[in-house]
Amino acid sequence: MFYRKSPKDQQDDVDRIPTDFETQYSADPTCFEVHEKWCVGCDKTECRNWMDYEEDLNCAVVCARKYEHGLSLREVAERMGVSFPRISQIEHAAFKKLRAAGVFEEE
Numbered sequence: 001m002f003y004r005k006s007p008k009d010q011q012d013d014v015d016r017i018p019t020d021f022e023t024q025y026s027a028d029p030t031c032f033e034v035h036e037k038w039c040v041g042c043d044k045t046e047c048r049n050w051m052d053y054e055e056d057l058n059c060a061v062v063c064a065r066k067y068e069h070g071l072s073l074r075e076v077a078e079r080m081g082v083s084f085p086r087i088s089q090i091e092h093a094a095f096k097k098l099r100a101a102g103v104f105e106e107e
Helices: 007-015 020-024 031-038 060-066 073-080 084-100
Strands: none
Touching: 031 060, 073 084
């Protein structure tokens, strides 16, 4: 069911002063936004984005946002703690799946 706020409720939302927390981040900040802002490493080892690499605050999302043009396979291997050949194998498998899915147009 569609819910529309009354004009008074809409105006109350516009006039509301944001909290200090919302001013620092956003209304619903992500953990990596908090880590980037305060330059504090993540300690949530169960997180799917966690990696054991302090320079990137232990977060793969922070790493991806930090290096706009990406990383070399050797740099990825170093950060993930696996060998370069293994990263290369993963890359080849990913491209194979993308080709099979028709992501790449044949010229």
